[in-house]
Amino acid sequence: MWKRKQQTVKEMGLSRDNVRILGLYIVLLFIGVFASIFSIYFRSLENIFNVIAQIVPLGFVALGQTIVLITAGVDLSVGGIVSISTAICAKLIYTKYTSVAIAFLLSLLFGTIFGYINGVMRTKLRIDSFIATLCTMLITQGVALAILPRPGGYISAELISFISLEKGILRLPIVYFAFTFLVIYVFLKYHPLGRYFYAVGGNSKAANASGLNVDAIIIKAHIMCSILAAIGGLFLVARIKSGDPNVGSPFVLDSIVAVLIGGTTFIGGKGSIVGTLAGVFILGIISNVLNMYGINPFYQYIIKGIIFVIAVSTYRYKGK
Amino acid sequence: MSGNSLILKMENITKSFPGVKALKGVNFELRKGEVHALVGENGAGKTTLMNVLNGLVQKDSGKIIIDGRETNIITPSQTREAGISFIHQELELIPELTVKENMLLGQETRKGLFRLIDWKAMESKTRDFLKKLDIHLDPNEKILNLSIAQQQLVEIAKALYQNARIIVMDEPTSSLTDEDVKKLFKIIRDLKNQGCAIIYVSHVMDEIFEISDRITVLRDGMYIGTEVTKDTTRDKIFSMIVGKDIKRRYIREEVKKGNVILKVVGLTYNGIFQDINFELRAGELIGIAGLMGAGRTELLEALFGIIKEVTGEIYVNGKKVHIKSPESAIKNGLYYISENRRDKGLFPTLSVADNIVVSSMDQHRGLFGIKKSSIIESSEKLINQLNIKTPSLKQVLANLSGGNQQKVILARGIKTEPKIIMLNEPTRGIDVGTKVEIYKLLNRLKARGLGILMISSELPEVMEISDKILVMSAGKISGIFDNISVTKEQILSAMFKYVEKKAANGERNGIIKR
Numbered sequence: 133m134w135k136r137k138q139q140t141v142k143e144m145g146l147s148r149d150n151v152r153i154l155g156l157y158i159v160l161l162f163i164g165v166f167a168s169i170f171s172i173y174f175r176s177l178e179n180i181f182n183v184i185a186q187i188v189p190l191g192f193v194a195l196g197q198t199i200v201l202i203t204a205g206v207d208l209s210v211g212g213i214v215s216i217s218t219a220i221c222a223k224l225i226y227t228k229y230t231s232v233a234i235a236f237l238l239s240l241l242f243g244t245i246f247g248y249i250n251g252v253m254r255t256k257l258r259i260d261s262f263i264a265t266l267c268t269m270l271i272t273q274g275v276a277l278a279i280l281p282r283p284g285g286y287i288s289a290e291l292i293s294f295i296s297l298e299k300g301i302l303r304l305p306i307v308y309f310a311f312t313f314l315v316i317y318v319f320l321k322y323h324p325l326g327r328y329f330y331a332v333g334g335n336s337k338a339a340n341a342s343g344l345n346v347d348a349i350i351i352k353a354h355i356m357c358s359i360l361a362a363i364g365g366l367f368l369v370a371r372i373k374s375g376d377p378n379v380g381s382p383f384v385l386d387s388i389v390a391v392l393i394g395g396t397t398f399i400g401g402k403g404s405i406v407g408t409l410a411g412v413f414i415l416g417i418i419s420n421v422l423n424m425y426g427i428n429p430f431y432q433y434i435i436k437g438i439i440f441v442i443a444v445s446t447y448r449y450k451g452k
Numbered sequence: 453m454s455g456n457s458l459i460l461k462m463e464n465i466t467k468s469f470p471g472v473k474a475l476k477g478v479n480f481e482l483r484k485g486e487v488h489a490l491v492g493e494n495g496a497g498k499t500t501l502m503n504v505l506n507g508l509v510q511k512d513s514g515k516i517i518i519d520g521r522e523t524n525i526i527t528p529s530q531t532r533e534a535g536i537s538f539i540h541q542e543l544e545l546i547p548e549l550t551v552k553e554n555m556l557l558g559q560e561t562r563k564g565l566f567r568l569i570d571w572k573a574m575e576s577k578t579r580d581f582l583k584k585l586d587i588h589l590d591p592n593e594k595i596l597n598l599s600i601a602q603q604q605l606v607e608i609a610k611a612l613y614q615n616a617r618i619i620v621m622d623e624p625t626s627s628l629t630d631e632d633v634k635k636l637f638k639i640i641r642d643l644k645n646q647g648c649a650i651i652y653v654s655h656v657m658d659e660i661f662e663i664s665d666r667i668t669v670l671r672d673g674m675y676i677g678t679e680v681t682k683d684t685t686r687d688k689i690f691s692m693i694v695g696k697d698i699k700r701r702y703i704r705e706e707v708k709k710g711n712v713i714l715k716v717v718g719l720t721y722n723g724i725f726q727d728i729n730f731e732l733r734a735g736e737l738i739g740i741a742g743l744m745g746a747g748r749t750e751l752l753e754a755l756f757g758i759i760k761e762v763t764g765e766i767y768v769n770g771k772k773v774h775i776k777s778p779e780s781a782i783k784n785g786l787y788y789i790s791e792n793r794r795d796k797g798l799f800p801t802l803s804v805a806d807n808i809v810v811s812s813m814d815q816h817r818g819l820f821g822i823k824k825s826s827i828i829e830s831s832e833k834l835i836n837q838l839n840i841k842t843p844s845l846k847q848v849l850a851n852l853s854g855g856n857q858q859k860v861i862l863a864r865g866i867k868t869e870p871k872i873i874m875l876n877e878p879t880r881g882i883d884v885g886t887k888v889e890i891y892k893l894l895n896r897l898k899a900r901g902l903g904i905l906m907i908s909s910e911l912p913e914v915m916e917i918s919d920k921i922l923v924m925s926a927g928k929i930s931g932i933f934d935n936i937s938v939t940k941e942q943i944l945s946a947m948f949k950y951v952e953k954k955a956a957n958g959e960r961n962g963i964i965k966r
Binding site: 318322323324327330331333334335337338339340341342343344345401402 | 506508528529532538540544545546547548549553557558560562566567568569571610
């Protein structure tokens with residue numbers, strides 16, 4: 133009888149990690165309630181959707197970051213890739229739809245290439261992912277500046293309305309993000325490659341001994357991460373309607389913080405994008421409220437740092 | 453033995469690592485349907501030879517011939533294709549994944565348009581296979597929630613699932629209970645009858661003589677010889693392993709016992725152990741026996757302050773002490789050497805000297821920081837005393853053999869000048885020669901007036917080295933015996949004393965769910 137009951141609890145998926153994620157969403161709910169008390173932005177559904185649409189770019193980047201952290205790596209080059217996307221779009225998009233297609237494809241191509249480079253450095257050259265992506269962080273930053281030395285360019289909203297449309301309560305970026313989120317959720321849970329990310333992050337020696345091609349798996353994880361960062365950049369363009377070679381920098385830390393708040397660890401082998409989503413929301417809503425009140429960005433950094441410490445310290449890191 | 457056909461032949465294999473010649477022209481052959489034991493001291497080259505076969509290590513020269521064809525194995529997946537599977541000594545499982553995922557890693561069942569994983573099918577496959585092996589485990593449990601014994605069962609099941617023709621078992625029983633070992637042997641016999649060939653790497657002579665058909669001995673990376681098990685004797689094999697005759701393996705020396713130095717009264721750790729009472733005298737070694745999950749490790753961890761949520765009283769030298777942390781335990785004269793050397797005991801990247809002095813740095817503090825000369829001096833003394841084989845004090849610990857690493861950890865404990873040393877499975881995975889050295893060392897420590905508590909799952913070891921034997925069963929002390937008068941049967945029945953009820957509820961085999 134008792135055993136049966138325990139099993140159903142397990143079937144509901146309420147392991148310790150899941151309880152934590154549930155707790156995270158309760159915290160999120162509280163923050164939402166507070167925000168709606170203190171901020172006029174949070175009093176209508178439309179405005180709430182506005183805020184969510186604003187955090188979509190970070191959402192994409194953080195999804196990719198989650199994948200890399202699951203494989204026990206980290207990607208510091210996501211910010212540069214976001215910047216490259218905005219720079220390419222600002223440079224290439226003029227009044228023709230073909231220019232949009234070329235700019236978007238080129239952005240994704242850049243993402244793929246840098247993801248591949250990150251993965252190869254980590255696997256074939258045996259460079260720690262922190263160092264490897266520190267190098268590509270510099271390189272991507274340089275590429276973005278080379279393409280677009282100064283912020284500028286104007287991208288007509290009409291041309292990119294297929295990703296940026298906001299009408300009534302419909303926010304297309306949110307729809308795209310929700311779809312991507314679902315695909316990756318299913319992928320990580322039900323696709324062998326998704327499971328291999330966990331396997332490689334949990335114990336790469338064991339994965340190798342089980343006949344998995346560890347290097348190929350890690351390279352694929354980095355490619356996915358960089359493509360997602362490039363997509364994040366495209367959605368950022370859809371918001372700011374111009375290019376900026378430095379606009380991606382904050383995404384590096386913000387994405388890592390969101391992922392860590394969500395319960396994915398640097399140790400690798402565990403983590404979920406459901407947690408990451410909560411992390412992104414918490415970060416996004418807090419900075420929105422702080423901006424609303426015109427809090428100096430310097431203090432915002434301090435507040436974010438403190439929130440981060442509180443969130444991460446509630447985890448018990450279980451060493452291997 | 454069914455037929456004499458050769459299935460695997462390793463010829464003249466050599467392998468050098470920087471500074472070490474690990475294999476010097478080793479030969480090994482395996483016939484269809486035989487269990488071939490591979491023995492030798494730690495560092496003799498067994499694991500290296502098996503890693504060559506697995507593709508984890510590349511040989512320098514020599515031939516691997518499988519089914520009469522020379523095969524070049526470069527990666528583990530090629531080994532798999534050749535029909536060889538491995539049960540690793542260091543458990544090669546992924547902690548965050550479930551039993552079923554670990555077992556079917558790399559060969560998931562997939563379905564549908566997107567070739568996604570069919571979790572239902574994975575579960576039922578795993579469940580059926582475990583049932584066939586008579587292993588009672590939940591396919592949906594994460595590996596990190598399993599005990600080491602349970603993990604070892606998963607590792608075994610995983611290797612068997614590959615349907616291999618050659619199965620390499622590297623110390624497969626190191627954390628199994630007797631009951632599980634019996635099951636494993638039944639599985640091995642079944643596999644043999646089906647024509648599988650098994651390479652069985654082990655230190656445990658009882659097992660080797662029970663299960664193997666032939667025995668190949670390596671020493672110092674050299675091939676010493678191959679014997680047919682039923683035509684040879686233990687003494688012969690021992691002398692091949694060591695290179696000289698050893699008559700007696702276990703030696704207990706009686707020393708004069710002093711005062712009670714450790715007294716434990718009513719120690720309780722909720723749900724794990726209850727009402728533990730015993731006394732330890734100076735110059736006495738108490739062996740702690742019990743099944744997996746009896747609470748032995750937790751008892752020592754509580755005495756050492758690793759587990760803090762305990763009630764009861766602890767007296768050292770008649771004085772009541774409060775042990776809040778390992779640091780305070782060391783101050784009170786206790787030292788604990790844990791079971792899991794790799795995870796809890798070693799600093800693999802630090803030097804031998806650093807590893808020895810790390811718990812007793814205070815002794816070497818000078819006016820301007822650490823006095824290097826005194827560290828070198830006292831480490832050298834201990835290295836000689838314990839006969840630790842290392843090229844230099846500066847050698848990185850990871851490069852030492854398992855037995856020597858264990859001695860380094862012992863040296864670290866001795867250096868804190870404890871009154872009481874607590875050891876958890878100090879000889880697990882260690883070769884016979886080093887074992888004897890460790891026993892001698894324990895005798896010397898006793899003679900110096902130390903009290904020793906030692907957990908061991910090898911019953912002969914407990915019986916031959918201990919002055920007293922404390923048996924735990926399901927968290928309670930089920931007997932404290934004087935070594936001279938006790939019989940194996942008495943200890944065994946005490947070990948099972950309080951678990952019988954649980955067994956009736958379906959939790960058999962000493963596998964107790966955490």
